[in-house]
């Protein structure tokens with residue numbers, strides 16, 4: 001399909017929609033021109049007053065909105081309903097224009113304009129409501145996608161960063177859990193198996209997440225955990241570590257090294273947790289190490 005794309009517009013120039021868009025614009029020109037020509041032929045030009053000007057502006061604006069609506073790339077039905085509503089409204093204004101120029105009897109023009117106006121407004125209200133729902137739904141999907149790690153389904157680094165900002169000024173515990181010798185798993189069983197281990201680990205960890213325990217994949221084979229309830233933090237960390245180690249990951253034994261730092265309200269503890277993880281690795285892995293200091297190290 002031949003899409004004409006610019007930084008402002010996406011419109012399907014040669015498609016049925018593109019043709020429909022152009023047909024509507026041509027229709028508006030023909031109708032407005034005809035009304036004007038007939039008013040001149042029947043010597044009604046003295047009626048080209050303020051009322052005519054308002055109707056012309058309305059027709060122009062509605063044509064412009066219809067034209068713009070073709071820049072929205074969507075197959076949603078409510079968009080078609082919106083265009084039909086606008087088209088009805090546009091015709092209602094054209095009929096009013098013809099009535100104002102005495103090309104139609106005033107009562108007939110008012111009746112036809114009203115008959116077109118009522119369904120047009122109902123269609124616009126309906127489609128606008130649907131459009132708001134559609135936009136909100138898509139917005140939520142995009143936000144959720146941008147905050148989720150594709151492989152494990154856990155919150156990703158971006159989500160973690162927003163949680164860490166939330167943690168500022170609060171007491172809590174930050175843990176960084178890292179799968180031991182993960183490179184070896186990749187090298188021995190292949191990258192796909194490595195991915196499977198990460199997925200399984202993510203599934204185990206996601207079951208342990210709750211309102212007070214935020215678990216994310218912070219990168220590679222590393223998982224960052226924030227525990228908001230510091231009282232049970234020790235127990236939670238042990239549970240996280242044993243849950244991953246106890247479950248057989250496709251017959252591959254997986255162990256975690258965990259660095260833990262508990263922060264007070266005014267401190268930052270993520271670098272302290274990193275340092276504790278480093279010490280856990282150096283001490284032989286498969287263990288939990290608590291940071292000696294919680295602030296900058």
Ligand SMILES: Nc1nc2c(ncn2[C@@H]2O[C@H](COP(=O)(O)OP(=O)(O)OP(=O)(O)O)[C@@H](O)[C@H]2O)c(=O)[nH]1
Nearest residue numbers: 178179180181182183184186191194195220221281
């Ligand atoms: N399969 C897979 N491998 C990954 C992914 N992300 C990172 N890795 C690999 O994870 C490995 C991490 O290796 P290292 O940083 O040396 O860590 P390690 O082998 O676990 O060693 P220690 O952490 O010291 O126990 C690297 O080989 C990366 O290529 C991923 O999404 N899938």
